[in-house]
Amino acid sequence: MTLSVSPPSSAVIAELEAELTALLGARNVTSELRARERASVDGGRMSPIISELLPLGLADLVAFPTTAEQIGEAVAAAVRHGVPVTPRGKGTGNYGQGIPMAGGLVLDLSRARAVVEVAEGLITAEAGTPMVTLERAAHATGQQLWMYPSTAQSSIGGFLAGGSGGTGSIVHGTNDAGFVAALDVVHGTGSPELVHVEGEEAQRFVHNYGTAGIIARATVRLEPLQDWRGVYASFPDFRSAQSVLRALGALEPRPRLVSADTPEMTATLPPDPAFPEGRASVRVIADARTVTRAAEIVEAGGGRVEDVREGAQTALSLSMLSYNHPIEWLQKSAPGVYFHVEVSGAALIDRVDEVHAVYEGGLLHQEIGHTGPIGMLAGVYRSPEQVLDGIRALGELGVGVHNPHQWNVDFQLGRTLETAATTDPQGLLNPGKLNPGYDGPTKGAIR
Ligand SMILES: Cc1cc2nc3c(=O)[nH]c(=O)nc-3n(C[C@H](O)[C@H](O)[C@H](O)COP(=O)(O)OP(=O)(O)OC[C@H]3O[C@@H](n4cnc5c(N)ncnc54)[C@H](O)[C@@H]3O)c2cc1C
Incomplete structure (x- = not known):
């Protein structure tokens, strides 16, 4: 990790605490240890590689501005004191990118919510x-x-x-x-x-x-x-589930989400009658006008529609079973066993057996993205080298990979360096994440 700033002294932190207390009120500033600890972790624990490195930093101070203007004032105060500032929303980012690696101020923005x-x-x-x-x-x-x-x-x-x-x-x-x-x-x-x-x-x-x-x-x-419906389908195996994903993704009007899981992954999701034992799951947030056509596609692919649900909560519930959530459920079902990488490309469907074979115990959670299949590939964790070897092997299969086990800015790095040279000349904004030497897989690989 490259840190361009030194951790602040306790005298400087005390001065900043007094200034922020005057600015935000005593209820919105704390140096209490438990609050600092809570503000210094994020969803990085999803990664066994990052987990092994924790703690990666501890805030000296946590402040909670309640308006956009107060955010400006609080950042300015910290910068004037030469104190690093790490912004924080809900703290769910899963690359450790919200950890205050040089200490200093964590600016918890969850109270600025108008x-x-x-x-x-x-x-x-x-x-x-x-x-x-x-x-x-x-x-x-x-x-x-x-x-x-x-x-x-x-x-x-x-x-x-x-x-x-x-x-x-x-x-x-x-x-x-x-x-x-x-x-x-x-x-x-x-x-x-x-x-x-x-x-x-x-x-x-x-x-x-x-x-x-x-x-x-x-x-x-x-x-x-739009008027959305939650379509829950099941299939005897993952291959037949995958066979309908492209057609479901191409429904017009387009769906809002198309997700699929292997029978093993589905078994770790919260129990639901729409997830019959031993079957792969396909879930679609579909425009109400396309539900009949979606059911035809499911049945033609050898599946069956388990349920069609409506109501405001439906889209939210299905969303909360997408992207990293099935990985989180898998990890809960077997603590300390699984890691994952973020993947994309036609090979996720066309070469799924080879993709699954890259990592021991390989299990794919699948989505249909804007330009084709994307997903999360889970495997049994052995070592950082195993993860990197697998990323290389996936590349050879034509799979795009984003590595979620590191916190370097890995999207438009050059543009960010150029911008930050003017907007953050002292390198005080979220130090440790903007590293010019980063040359690993980039976020662009999964677009
Ligand atoms: C189970 C699970 C599922 C997830 N699913 C998805 C998903 O579907 N799609 C997706 O994109 N991500 C997903 N994520 C990652 C993450 O939850 C989201 O990106 C989320 O939107 C981050 O918001 P947050 O408020 O938690 O940000 P935080 O974790 O608090 O912050 C994320 C990063 O942004 C910085 N930051 C926070 N606020 C600001 C600000 N106001 N200005 C500048 N920088 C700021 C932080 O310093 C940190 O580096 C998932 C994570 C988990 C654990």
Whole structure:
């Protein structure tokens, strides 16, 4: 790990604590050990490689700004004192990218959660607003978010800075592909100004963990609300389940999510009559107009529809069984056994047996993404070398891989370095994550 800043002294932290207390109120600043510990971990425990390295850092101070303007003031105060600042939303990022590796201030944004405006096609909210709150506010105006992650309780700031996509990505791609209309960003220069950026300029702050600037407010895109159904299907084996995924993904109007799991993976999901024992599961958030056609596709592929559910909660429930969630359930079912890598490409369907064989106990959780099959490949964990050897072997099969066992900014690294040279000249924003020498697999590999 490269750290360009030194941990702050206790005298400096005491001064900053006093200043932040005056600014935010005593209830919104703490140096209590348990609060600092809680603010210094994220979903990185999903990775056995990162888990073995923990603790990777401990905050000296935690502050909870309650408005976008307070975010600007708090960042400016920390920077003026030369104290590192690590932003935090809900803390679900799963690469360890939210860990304050140089100590300093963790800025927990979960109390800055106002929905500022819902307009036609656009919603603006403060950085800590949960994605599910945005979706509900959009629904109230007959609209829906372009996308939200399976961690629907996570924050808009964390999703844009640390996540990629989720429900809706099958139509709109990842969250760097037009989803963001505008951001108000705080630079690490000592100024509390909220710098308004739009379009391409806003993209400079997506996927880089706050290392180029901290998002205080975001405007993202909405579309007209659709009437969604949850279609639960089961198949005798994973191959027949996979045989229908492309056709389900191509339904018009397009579905919002298409997920599939092997019988073994399905058995670890929360019990549901729609998950019969020993069968592979396919789940679709389908436009109500396409349910009949979806059932025909399922039956033609040798499957059967177990249930069709409706109601506001249905899409959310299915989302929370997608992307990394099945991996999390698998890990819960056998603690300390499994790791995973993020994968993409036609080979996930066309060469699934070879893909499964790359790692001992290989199990694929599958989604249909914007440009084709994507997923999470789990395997029995042996060593960091085994994980890297497998990443190479997957590459030879034509599988794109993103390595979730490291916290380096790995998307548009050059652009972020260029931006941060101006916006964070002292390297105080989330230190440890922006490493010019990083040359591993990049996030772009799974687009
Ligand atoms: C079980 C599970 C399922 C998941 N499913 C998905 C999924 O479907 N799609 C997906 O994309 N991700 C997924 N993730 C990863 C993660 O949950 C999401 O990316 C989530 O949206 C992150 O939001 P958060 O509020 O928890 O961010 P945090 O974890 O708090 O932060 C994430 C990163 O962004 C930085 N950050 C936080 N707020 C800001 C801000 N305002 N400005 C700048 N930087 C900031 C943090 O320092 C950190 O580096 C999953 C993780 C788990 C554990």
